[in-house]
Amino acid sequence: MKKWSVLLLLTILLTGCRSIPFGSQTIIDWIDFIKWDDITYDGIHSGALSDKEYISEKIGEIKFKVADNVTNPNYKIRNGDAAFHEKGTELFAIKGYPEFIAVKAPSDINGYRIYYSRDDTEYKWHFKNMPIEKVSHIEIYLAYTPEGTKKIADLNRPEDVKGFLEILNTSKDNPSFQADTEQGDPTYYEIVFYTDEPIAYKFSLQFDGTTYFWHPWDTSILSDKISEFLKGN
Numbered sequence: 001m002k003k004w005s006v007l008l009l010l011t012i013l014l015t016g017c018r019s020i021p022f023g024s025q026t027i028i029d030w031i032d033f034i035k036w037d038d039i040t041y042d043g044i045h046s047g048a049l050s051d052k053e054y055i056s057e058k059i060g061e062i063k064f065k066v067a068d069n070v071t072n073p074n075y076k077i078r079n080g081d082a083a084f085h086e087k088g089t090e091l092f093a094i095k096g097y098p099e100f101i102a103v104k105a106p107s108d109i110n111g112y113r114i115y116y117s118r119d120d121t122e123y124k125w126h127f128k129n130m131p132i133e134k135v136s137h138i139e140i141y142l143a144y145t146p147e148g149t150k151k152i153a154d155l156n157r158p159e160d161v162k163g164f165l166e167i168l169n170t171s172k173d174n175p176s177f178q179a180d181t182e183q184g185d186p187t188y189y190e191i192v193f194y195t196d197e198p199i200a201y202k203f204s205l206q207f208d209g210t211t212y213f214w215h216p217w218d219t220s221i222l223s224d225k226i227s228e229f230l231k232g233n
Contacts, residue, residue, distance in 0.1 A: 041115035
């Protein structure tokens with residue numbers, strides 16, 4: 001059953017939208033995409049640009065933002081369309097990686113949002129895809145602060161990187177876990193793992209005041225030992 005649920009989810013994502021009748025209008029839930037040069041690029045939600053040095057020349061600009069402007073579920077996506085970026089948003093190539101493009105995104109880690117060609121590669125930024133032996137350092141960010149996303153720690157020592165990864169690898173699956181929200185929303189952290197690739201891996205973990213948890217696939221519970229890494233430098 002789980003396998004078929006995943007396949008159904010992927011089918012919904014690849015169609016680009018879900019429509020809900022609302023009077024004479026249609027509400028469409030767009031996924032984060034850009035279409036350029038007859039190629040559809042999807043946003044990498046669990047990845048971040050590893051270094052601005054990978055940004056190459058400008059290749060063009062967004063011509064049309066479909067979100068909030070398109071209500072026809074039969075709309076045919078055209079070159080220059082983007083789900084959420086405004087007209088005039090600049091597009092950039094990634095050096096040595098033609099399957100990626102980037103747009104400036106000041107609120108994103110390292111200042112850019114990266115998109116991959118769904119025609120040239122599969123989505124490969126899940127935790128199970130990450131080459132753990134190549135992780136050179138880890139950055140920890142506190143998310144949703146009044147100042148935005150704030151870096152609180154940078155793990156560079158091999159022993160710290162190893163210790164942090166061990167905690168993640170030994171987390172315990174608990175799909176039925178429900179966070180305690182009586183005192184408010186959980187605290188959110190963004191964790192960025194740098195390897196030798198242009199796209200760093202990015203995953204979130206949360207703390208509800210009692211339990212640390214994350215979602216590498218199903219919900220998993222983390223050891224309280226992880227708190228030692230989340231206190232900041």
